[in-house]
Amino acid sequence: MSDIEARFQLDWPGFTLDVDLNLPGLGVTSLFGHSGSGKTSLLRCLAGLEKPRHGRLVFKGRTWQDANTWLPTHQRPIGYVFQEASLFPHLSILGNLQFGQKRSGGAARVGLEQAIELLGIGHLLERKPDTLSGGERQRVGIARALAVGPEILLMDEPLAALDLKRKQEILPYLERLHDELEIPVIYVSHSPDEVARLADHLVAMENGRVVAAGPLGETLARLDLPIRLGEDVGVVLEATVGEIDSEWHLARVDFRGGSLWTRDHGVPTGRHVRVRVLARDVSLALGEPGTCSIQNNLDGRVESLADDDHPGLLLVRVQVGASLLIARLTRRSAAQLGIVPGLPVRVQVKSVALME
Numbered sequence: 001m002s003d004i005e006a007r008f009q010l011d012w013p014g015f016t017l018d019v020d021l022n023l024p025g026l027g028v029t030s031l032f033g034h035s036g037s038g039k040t041s042l043l044r045c046l047a048g049l050e051k052p053r054h055g056r057l058v059f060k061g062r063t064w065q066d067a068n069t070w071l072p073t074h075q076r077p078i079g080y081v082f083q084e085a086s087l088f089p090h091l092s093i094l095g096n097l098q099f100g101q102k103r104s105g106g107a108a109r110v111g112l113e114q115a116i117e118l119l120g121i122g123h124l125l126e127r128k129p130d131t132l133s134g135g136e137r138q139r140v141g142i143a144r145a146l147a148v149g150p151e152i153l154l155m156d157e158p159l160a161a162l163d164l165k166r167k168q169e170i171l172p173y174l175e176r177l178h179d180e181l182e183i184p185v186i187y188v189s190h191s192p193d194e195v196a197r198l199a200d201h202l203v204a205m206e207n208g209r210v211v212a213a214g215p216l217g218e219t220l221a222r223l224d225l226p227i228r229l230g231e232d233v234g235v236v237l238e239a240t241v242g243e244i245d246s247e248w249h250l251a252r253v254d255f256r257g258g259s260l261w262t263r264d265h266g267v268p269t270g271r272h273v274r275v276r277v278l279a280r281d282v283s284l285a286l287g288e289p290g291t292c293s294i295q296n297n298l299d300g301r302v303e304s305l306a307d308d309d310h311p312g313l314l315l316v317r318v319q320v321g322a323s324l325l326i327a328r329l330t331r332r333s334a335a336q337l338g339i340v341p342g343l344p345v346r347v348q349v350k351s352v353a354l355m356e
Contacts (some may be wrong), residue, residue, distance in 0.1 A: 001025065002023070002024060002058050003024055003025025003026075003046070003059070003184070003212075004023040004057075004059055004060070004152075005057070005058040006019065006022075006023065006045070006046060006056070006057050007021070007044045007054070007056045007057075008042065008052040008054070009019045009043060009052055009055070010041055010052035010053065011053055012041075012043070014039075015036075015038070015040045016208050017041045017042060017045070017052070017206055017208040018023055018209055019038070019042055019205075019210050020211060021210060021326045023186070023201065024184065024201055025184050025204075026182070026183075027048070027178070027184065027185070027198065028185045028187050028198050028199050028200050028201070029044050029184065029185070029186050029187065029195075029201040029202075029203060030187045030195045030198065030201070030202055030203065030216075031186065031187070031188045031203050031205060032190065032195050032198035032203065032204050032229070033190065033204060033205035033206055033226075034190060034206070037203055037205040037206050038191075038205050038209070039188040039205055040157075040188055041208070043055075043154050043156055043188050044156060045079055046152075046186060047076065047154055048065070048070075048071060048072055048073035048074055051070070055213045059152065063255060064076055074258060076240065077090045077149070077150055077155055078150050078151070078152050079146055079150035079154065079207075080146030080150050080154045080156070081142050081145045081154065081155040082139075082158075083119070083157050083158065083160045083161050084138075084141075084161045085138050085140060085141025086127040086129050087137060087140060087141065087144075088129070089128065091123065091128075091129075091160075092126055092127065093121065093124045093125050093126070093127055093128075093132075093140050094140055095128070096110070096129070096140060096144055097140070097143055097144050097147050098147075099144075101147040101148070101149075101345075102136045102187055103148055108171070110278055112147050114142060114179075115143040115144075116117060118143070118146070118174050118176055118177060118180060118181075119140070119142055119143040119292050120139065121136070121138040122141055124136060124140065128148050131204070133166065134162050135167075135170045135301075137203060138158055138162065138166075138170060139170060139175050141158075142173075142177070143341075144160065148209060148341070152183055152184050153172050153181070153184070153185045153186070154185075155185060155187045156187050156338065157188050157190070158170075158174075158187075158345055159171075159189075162213075162233055163273075165248070167301075170287075171194070172298055172333070174194075174198055175198065178200075181337075187199065188246070191354070193202060194274065195216075196229055196276050196353075196355050196356040198215075199216050200215065201213075201214065201215055201216060202214065202215075202219045202227070203237045204219070209227060211227075212225050212261055217235060217237065217323075220234065220236055221317060221324040221325075221326060223271040223304055223305070223306035223315055223317050224306065225310065226306070226308075229276075231279050231335040232278045232279060232334045233315060233328070234276055234277055234278035234326065235254075235276070235277055235299065235325055235326055236274050236276050236277075237274065237276075237277065237323055238255065238256075238271070238272070238274060238353070239253040239254055239255040239260075239268065239272070239273050239297040240253065240254050240255075240270065240271070240272065240338065241253055241254075241267050241268065241271050241273055242254040242268050243269060244264055244269060245261075245264070246264075249263065250262065250263065250264055251263070251264040251354070252271060253275055253352070253354065255275070255321075255323055256321050256322035256323050257321025257322055257323035258299075258320060258321060258354045260275060260277075260298075260349055261295050261296055261352075262275065262352040262353075263354070265354050267354070273354055273355065274319045274354075275353065275355065276352070276353040276355055277325055277349055277351075277352055278351070278353075279315060279326040279328040280328050281349060281350040281352075282327035282328070282337065282348070282349055282350070283329075283347075283348045283350070284302075284318070284327050284329065284345045284346070284347060284348070285346040286336075286338075286345065286346065287346065288340060290298040292348075294349070294350055296344070296350075297348055297349075297351035298348040299320070299344070300319060300325065300342045300344070300345050300346070300349040301316045301317055301342065301343065301344050301345065302318070302340065302345055303318060303319045303324070303341060304316075304317045304341055305317075305334070305339065305340075305341070311331075312330055313328055313331065314328070314330070314331055314334050314339075315328055315330050316328075316334070316339060318345060318347055320347055325347060325349070327347070345352060
């Protein structure tokens with residue numbers, strides 16, 4: 001039984017949201033898709049900000065809405081973070097946070113002090129909102145959402161209004177929320193990097209419907225419906241930094257299936273990281289490869305094949321230990337190598353993106 005059951009049918013002129021989802025009650029679930037795919041509409045249904053034609057929402061055994069029940073937004077134990085933090089300009093940052101805390105009724109699961117510490121805003125408490133940067137305002141907005149003591153945090157593209165520098169500033173704080181919060185987070189995004197760094201569970205949406213849903217690694221590795229985070233198919237692996245080669249400025253990351261070398265980003269050994277491997281950066285060989293510039297060579301076994309967008313290309317899913325990688329090959333190369341399910345192969349990985 002899932003912790004969150006959500007079924008909604010919502011009609012707008014020219015658009016229909018029609019979803020039936022079972023979501024986990026911990027970790028970060030990303031609602032991912034192009035603009036207009038229905039991500040924010042689904043989030044607003046979860047919050048009670050939209051009343052769909054047909055709806056059922058059960059949160060950890062408690063019915064928030066069905067044919068006979070409707071819990072209004074102010075009675076749902078949620079924290080909601082919008083694209084831009086709407087702070088009260090006449091209040092100090094502490095005053096804004098305390099205003100949010102009053103809604104908790106003294107039953108906050110995340111205390112005000114913890115929210116301040118998690119978002120790193122202790123030095124901002126006496127300032128007014130108009131003196132803060134965009135990234136600082138958004139961190140305050142997230143802390144205020146936590147101050148209401150939510151049982152679930154809903155975040156609607158919280159970095160969309162920020163420039164790249166401010167996004168890089170706030171992402172580590174979002175990762176802290178991911179690591180330390182014991183409440184589920186539903187995170188709307190169309191940013192591949194945000195999804196790859198933060199999400200545990202992925203819901204891919206298109207035209208108001210769910211096209212794929214499940215744990216991030218498994219969902220990205222599907223070939224029946226390849227999900228593209230950005231420009232290409234690829235997978236995200238959970239890994240640990242195992243070694244730093246200071247001479248060549250490289251880091252070895254270990255995952256369930258082997259190790260990969262990538263550029264050293266200053267992450268210490270023993271630290272958990274995620275690595276993103278795109279299909280275009282994976283090639284296959286039979287037997288030991290000859291001398292070449294590719295440093296990452298792994299033993300694998302072909303698991304399945306699927307058509308790619310171009311008729312001359314194939315996607316090949318390869319089992320590497322307990323992990324899955326996807327390679328993109330030309331059909332001619334696949335035929336010359338005799339690529340079929342069950343074939344042992346040598347997997348060569350040209351490039352690895354470390355999601356710090």
